[in-house]
Amino acid sequence: MMYTQFKTRAEAVSAEVVRYATKGEALAWLIDFLRREGVADAPGSHALWAECSFLDGVDRELVRQVDGLKLEVTRELAAEARFGISQMEFALADTGSLYQNSTAIHQRLVSSLPTIHIALVPTGGILPDMPSLLSIVKPSENPYIALITGPSRTADIERVLTIGVHGPERLVIVFVDELGGGTNGK
Amino acid sequence: MENEFKESIRKAVNNANLTGALGKFSEAYKVNRAKAYEGIDFEALRDRIAALKGYAASHLDQLSDQFTKKAEASGATVFRTNDPAKVREYILAVAQANNVKTVVKSKSMATEEIHLNPYLEKAGIEVGETDLGEWIIQLAGQTPSHMVMPAIHMTKEEVSDLFSKEVNERLSSDIPRLVKVAREQLRPTFLAADMGISGANIAVAETGSIVLMTNEGNARLVTSLPKIHIALIGIEKLIAEYADVATILKALPRSATAQLLTSYVSIITGPTPNSDGSMKDLHIILMDNRRTEMANDPKFKEALQCIRCASCLNVCPIFRLVGGHVFGKVYTGGIGTILTAWFDELKKSEDIQGLCIQCGACKDVCPGKIDIPDLIMEIRRRLVQGQGVPLLQKSIYAVVNNRKLFHGMLRAASIAGKPFTSGKFIRHLPLFLADLTDGRSLPAIAAEPFRDRFSKIRQPECGEKAAFYAGCLIDFAYPEMGEALVKILNNAGIQVLFPEDQTCCGAPARYNGAYEVAANNAVDNIKALLREEVTYVISACPTCTVALDHEFISTFESLGQTEWLPQARKLSGKTIDFSTLVTKLVDEGRLSLKEGRALGKITYHDSCHLKRTLKVSGQPRALLKKAGFEIEEMFECDTCCGMGGSYSMKLPEISAPILQRKLRNIMDTGAPVVAMDCPGCVMQIRGGLDQTGASVTVRHTVELLAEQLDL
Numbered sequence: 054m055m056y057t058q059f060k061t062r063a064e065a066v067s068a069e070v071v072r073y074a075t076k077g078e079a080l081a082w083l084i085d086f087l088r089r090e091g092v093a094d095a096p097g098s099h100a101l102w103a104e105c106s107f108l109d110g111v112d113r114e115l116v117r118q119v120d121g122l123k124l125e126v127t128r129e130l131a132a133e134a135r136f137g138i139s140q141m142e143f144a145l146a147d148t149g150s151l152y153q154n155s156t157a158i159h160q161r162l163v164s165s166l167p168t169i170h171i172a173l174v175p176t177g178g179i180l181p182d183m184p185s186l187l188s189i190v191k192p193s194e195n196p197y198i199a200l201i202t203g204p205s206r207t208a209d210i211e212r213v214l215t216i217g218v219h220g221p222e223r224l225v226i227v228f229v230d231e232l233g234g235g236t237n238g239k
Numbered sequence: 240m241e242n243e244f245k246e247s248i249r250k251a252v253n254n255a256n257l258t259g260a261l262g263k264f265s266e267a268y269k270v271n272r273a274k275a276y277e278g279i280d281f282e283a284l285r286d287r288i289a290a291l292k293g294y295a296a297s298h299l300d301q302l303s304d305q306f307t308k309k310a311e312a313s314g315a316t317v318f319r320t321n322d323p324a325k326v327r328e329y330i331l332a333v334a335q336a337n338n339v340k341t342v343v344k345s346k347s348m349a350t351e352e353i354h355l356n357p358y359l360e361k362a363g364i365e366v367g368e369t370d371l372g373e374w375i376i377q378l379a380g381q382t383p384s385h386m387v388m389p390a391i392h393m394t395k396e397e398v399s400d401l402f403s404k405e406v407n408e409r410l411s412s413d414i415p416r417l418v419k420v421a422r423e424q425l426r427p428t429f430l431a432a433d434m435g436i437s438g439a440n441i442a443v444a445e446t447g448s449i450v451l452m453t454n455e456g457n458a459r460l461v462t463s464l465p466k467i468h469i470a471l472i473g474i475e476k477l478i479a480e481y482a483d484v485a486t487i488l489k490a491l492p493r494s495a496t497a498q499l500l501t502s503y504v505s506i507i508t509g510p511t512p513n514s515d516g517s518m519k520d521l522h523i524i525l526m527d528n529r530r531t532e533m534a535n536d537p538k539f540k541e542a543l544q545c546i547r548c549a550s551c552l553n554v555c556p557i558f559r560l561v562g563g564h565v566f567g568k569v570y571t572g573g574i575g576t577i578l579t580a581w582f583d584e585l586k587k588s589e590d591i592q593g594l595c596i597q598c599g600a601c602k603d604v605c606p607g608k609i610d611i612p613d614l615i616m617e618i619r620r621r622l623v624q625g626q627g628v629p630l631l632q633k634s635i636y637a638v639v640n641n642r643k644l645f646h647g648m649l650r651a652a653s654i655a656g657k658p659f660t661s662g663k664f665i666r667h668l669p670l671f672l673a674d675l676t677d678g679r680s681l682p683a684i685a686a687e688p689f690r691d692r693f694s695k696i697r698q699p700e701c702g703e704k705a706a707f708y709a710g711c712l713i714d715f716a717y718p719e720m721g722e723a724l725v726k727i728l729n730n731a732g733i734q735v736l737f738p739e740d741q742t743c744c745g746a747p748a749r750y751n752g753a754y755e756v757a758a759n760n761a762v763d764n765i766k767a768l769l770r771e772e773v774t775y776v777i778s779a780c781p782t783c784t785v786a787l788d789h790e791f792i793s794t795f796e797s798l799g800q801t802e803w804l805p806q807a808r809k810l811s812g813k814t815i816d817f818s819t820l821v822t823k824l825v826d827e828g829r830l831s832l833k834e835g836r837a838l839g840k841i842t843y844h845d846s847c848h849l850k851r852t853l854k855v856s857g858q859p860r861a862l863l864k865k866a867g868f869e870i871e872e873m874f875e876c877d878t879c880c881g882m883g884g885s886y887s888m889k890l891p892e893i894s895a896p897i898l899q900r901k902l903r904n905i906m907d908t909g910a911p912v913v914a915m916d917c918p919g920c921v922m923q924i925r926g927g928l929d930q931t932g933a934s935v936t937v938r939h940t941v942e943l944l945a946e947q948l949d950l
Contacts (some may be wrong), residue, residue: 183489192508222458
């Protein structure tokens with residue numbers, strides 16, 4: 054039920070939401086998505102995948118075989134990447150928001166500089182609202198708390214809502230049931 | 240009023256782009272805001288915010304200490320100062336020590352407050368605004384016209400001209416394309432910048448954290464890409480507890496832009512690693528700049544409950560006409576008037592405080608529960624206290640202060656005004672009704688005021704008595720409203736007394752800051768109205784009712800006068816507005832209206848004081864329905880008609896378009912009658928409709944109901 058609420062709220066702010074039971078299915082979808090959207094080993098077409106628990110147990114060599122998909126994140130690569138992939142630990146059902154401990158800079162680079170941000174989220178990490186999140190997530194352990202709700206947007210010219218200013222113009226959220234509950238780790 | 244100021248108003252109201260954009264936005268905002276707050280108990284939420292921000296305001300020093308300790312423990316450098324000059328020097332010193340050539344900024348009103356950009360630029364540092372709106376106005380060499388939407392006054396064509404120059408290419412005015420250009424232009428600036436400067440929406444004392452909210456994502460880049468981050472924070476952003484971040488986050492985006500949450504929220508606690516492995520050099524500046532002084536002011540402490548959502552601008556009928564630039568260079572709108580008086584100087588607010596028509600729309604939506612109109616009145620009072628009342632006004636108040644003279648002159652006006660009378664309207668009234676503008680006819684002063692007619696009314700002997708407070712307009716312009724009221728109350732078995740010594744309610748003086756005059760009016764009226772034992776003191780003018788019910792007390796309190804306070808409270812306890820009393824009498828079965836009649840369509844205009852101060856809006860509608868009218872609601876039924884007492888005389892260039900908007904909304908309903916509960920609104924709207932030649936009749940509810948009594 055919280056998933057349904059999340060999906061409604063996230064889609065209302067122009068995020069795209071999919072859900073898979075297993076990591077395997079999610080990975081297959083992800084690779085297919087990247088290819089469909091033109092991932093390539095060329096400037097402007099790269100995909101960068103920031104370190105996360107989803108990758109635990111995944112055959113990284115298989116991932117690297119996708120042309121243009123890289124597991125090493127640098128500022129230079131992020132600046133010209135088309136896709137950024139990262140894992141967000143929690144989701145908030147009532148606003149359609151995602152949470153991540155973004156203390157590590159590469160987590161922020163892949164979710165702020167590329168045109169498309171793909172967020173992997175454990176389905177069990179959906180929380181009802183902000184107060185429940187803040188009761189779990191403490192600043193002392195999370196120097197850079199990041200909340201993302203939909204893609205980057207502006208209405209600064211004539212109040213016309215326009216997507217994609219300084220941040221990603223698309224936010225694709227992939228829920229993975231198998232990732233279990235949200236753990237507030239790296 | 241300064242000519243320059245008047246000129247800026249004239250320019251603004253005649254700028255079709257500006258009024259068009261603001262008008263459309265304000266209409267959409269109301270609808271979207273309501274939707275964003277669906278399912279949320281707004282009153283409970285703002286009670287919580289007022290409490291937590293109020294607590295912070297009374298513990299600024301303690302919270303600043305705690306914040307400093309926590310933030311420093313997490314590795315940030317904290318600099319505290321009262322002085323804007325020291326803030327500028329500090330930032331420049333950090334920049335120079337690190338050989339900073341370029342700075343990227345995410346939107347910060349605090350940096351606008353201290354005029355940081357020109358200071359850094361003079362020192363040879365390139366400063367780039369990155370919020371799209373701020374960038375646009377930076378390119379245009381302007382200042383923000385709105386706290387949340389700095390470039391709301393500009394059209395896409397103007398933006399495309401600016402951007403075309405910037406990229407040396409002729410761009411179309413396609414908005415998505417323009418936004419893309421901004422992204423492409425600013426990306427290298429972000430990546431090359433040596434320093435990022437931001438403000439903060441919240442600073443948490445418990446944890447030493449700062450909270451930044453943006454939709455564009457620029458604050459994330461400003462705080463992530465450069466190796467140095469300076470956050471400039473006004474200490475009013477402090478809150479005590481981390482858990483309350485959720486409280487502010489619940490209200491701020493909903494009130495600011497009708498969003499459930501901004502696209503990005505960052506909560507930063509101490510430095511984080513840069514991409515080269517070094518640690519961020521994080522400086523947090525806690526700036527006082529008179530905020531502590533404000534907190535120590537019993538009246539203005541409340542203003543520190545502001546969370547900077549700018550909803551007071553978005554619902555203001557004046558702001559949507561004139562925009563932000565009329566207000567000055569930094570803070571604009573209702574709260575901006577107050578902040579300017581403090582963070583700049585009281586004198587600077589002299590003209591702009593006069594823009595407030597006291598309609599109370601902002602007070603209704605303020606998530607910090609700040610009584611903005613009341614604080615603006617307090618500014619007015621202090622200005623008058625410091626400088627005295629302008630001479631012309633002074634002569635008016637000398638008259639208002641002397642009931643016999645005042646009433647004598649009003650009587651004289653009924654004769655003097657005659658040559659100008661055409662039908663029920665004259666073009667010019669003497670005294671404070673003088674010098675009126677086009678677009679509205681004014682009522683003739685009645686040949687026989689209510690006070691003279693009253694003695695001729697034969698009333699039945701009743702066990703219960705009520706004192707009628709007529710107010711100047713009913714007494715001298717619309718005596719028929721008073722007669723209708725007597726008829727209704729008699730019908731319910733209440734005898735009406737008219738205490739002859741009643742005088743002006745003091746509202747005109749009070750709304751112009753002349754509290755001493757208002758206090759004298761209050762004393763005269765208290766004496767007159769409490770002389771005989773009555774159950775009710777009834778008024779059919781909401782402004783007068785508010786005066787009797789609330790303002791006599793607050794005027795005495797503001798002046799520190801205690802002598803008449805108990806009597807003022809006693810009067811307040813008896814005071815009741817017309818529709819509320821009649822509703823009560825109908826509910827008690829003491830009064831019946833003719834049932835089963837079909838009187839046709841009617842539309843109802845909510846008067847500001849009735850709806851927002853006295854919280855009465857359902858009662859008159861229910862009574863009119865009961866009488867057989869079919870209510871056809873007009874668009875923006877509770878938006879001010881532009882009267883505002885002497886406002887319409889001081890700022891006719893603003894009052895007139897507000898009235899025109901109201902008239903259009905009335906006429907759009909197609910109803911042949913518009914009802915309202917305020918003789919001031921009747922005067923404004925009837926006069927306006929008279930000029931347009933529309934065949935809509937304007938009636939006070941009291942008149943309509945008196946005709947439908949089941950005798």
